[in-house]
Amino acid sequence: MEKMTNGFTTELRRMEFENHGVCVACGYKFKKGDTANLGYDNSDAPLYVCDKCTRLLKEPTIKRYYSPRPYDVPTPQCKLWRYMDFTKYVSLLSSRGLYFTRTDCFEDTFEGAKGLRKNKEKWDAHYFDFFCSAIKNPPEGNKCELSEKEVEQLANKLLSDLESGGEAHKKRVFVSCWHESEHESEAMWRLYSSFLANAVAVRTTYKSLYSALGRDPSISIGRVRYIDLKKEYAGVNDAFWRKRKSFEHEREVRALIMDFECKDMGKVVPCNLDVLIEEVFVSPKAPDWLIGLVNDVNEKYGIKVKVSTSELSEVPFFKELLGAKIFRDRPLFLIEEFLLLEQ
Ligand SMILES: [Zn+2]
Known part of the structure; x- marks a missing residue:
């Protein structure tokens, strides 16, 4: 094997991102x-291989310890929805980018939290032990020469750095939230649009979202896991992928990006809207003319996409079975036959 080079290119990062763990x-x-x-x-093709397959590397670049992702990746065709006001839809089109909200600006004050304050001691004890063990057992070739007291002091310092870093970290993490579902959701229309008559929903898939954001390995996309904070807490790397059980109905898939420079409450990440938007739906409470308006706006911004009315605005029918004279005293199979004939 040749000497390692240091070029951890985007191509290699993408290779690792798309094949993570295999x-x-x-x-x-x-x-x-x-x-x-x-x-x-x-x-000269990029490779991501296990120790047994390193012979295939002509130019080894980097070795990394594998650690599982703190979230599950949806299947490529998994449907994702984003419900929004019409104004936000226009903003999506005009900016040609997805808006990522800074996580300290969300209403949920537990965003990025590790757990309940009353359980903090347990969490601290866990990470204190973790740090002590890591300090006492440095990587091969190194030796820990600190006394027990010095190890504890250092572990305490790391723990307090972790705490102050955790709060500050919320200002560096930006998120775009999506709802995972095969079908439209009545509850989501209400939750994510402040004026239902003016709301639209964009439907995409995991694969399209990932591609539309430029297959960028610095943007993580995955499912939020809902946990019972009375019994569990989030680990250091999990916090932005965990929410309380009471949010389970959101079935959130989030795209997450870190930015250490941006001081705004959110940032627009360039996005290929032709790839992202697979279909647009107008709210079940929208007036008829909203479809025309959405089509006009799409045309203005050069977006060719199907605009549909909400499935929830379909008109129901009610058949009067039991009251109908013809069925009285007839066996049920006759009724079924009659219905089949009618179709
Ligand atoms: Zn292998």
Whole structure:
């Protein structure tokens, strides 16, 4: 194997992102703590391989400890919905980008939280032990020469850094929230549009969202996991992927990006809207002319996409079965036959 180079290119990061946890050569599934090797093969194609397959790397670039993602990735065709006011839809089109909200600006004060304050001692004890063990057991070739007291002092310092860092971190994490569902949701129309008569919903898929954002490995997209904070807490890397059970109905899939420079309450991330938007629906309470208006706006911004009325605005029918004279005293199979004939 040749000497390692340091070019951790976007191409390699994307390779790791898209194959996270699986050796692309032999299909081996990494376990926590395994080494994943990145580099280029003989034909200069990027590779992400396990230790047994490193012979394939002509130009090894980087070795990384594998650790599982703190979220699940939806299937490529999984349907995602975003409910919004018409004004936000126009803003999406005119900015040609997706708006990511800074996580300290969400209404949910538990956004990014590790747990309930009353359980903080347990969390602290867990990470205190974790830090002590990490300090006492440095990587191979190093030796810990600190006394027990010094180890504890250092672990306490790391713990307090972690706490102050956690609060500040909320200002660096930006999120775009989506609702995962095969179908439209009445509850989501109400939740995410302040004026229902003017609301629209954009439908996409995981694959389209990922592609529309430029297959950017610095944007994580995954399912939020809902946990019972009375019994559990979020780990250091999990906090922005965990919400309380009371939010379970949101079935949220979020796109998450970190930005250490941006001081605004949100940021617009460039997005290919032709790829992103698969269909637009207007709210079940929208007046008839809203479809025309959405079509006009789409045309103005050069977006070619189907605009549909909400499935919830379909008109129901009610058949009067039991009251109808003809069915009186007839066996049920006759009634079924009659209905089949009618169709
Ligand atoms: Zn392998």
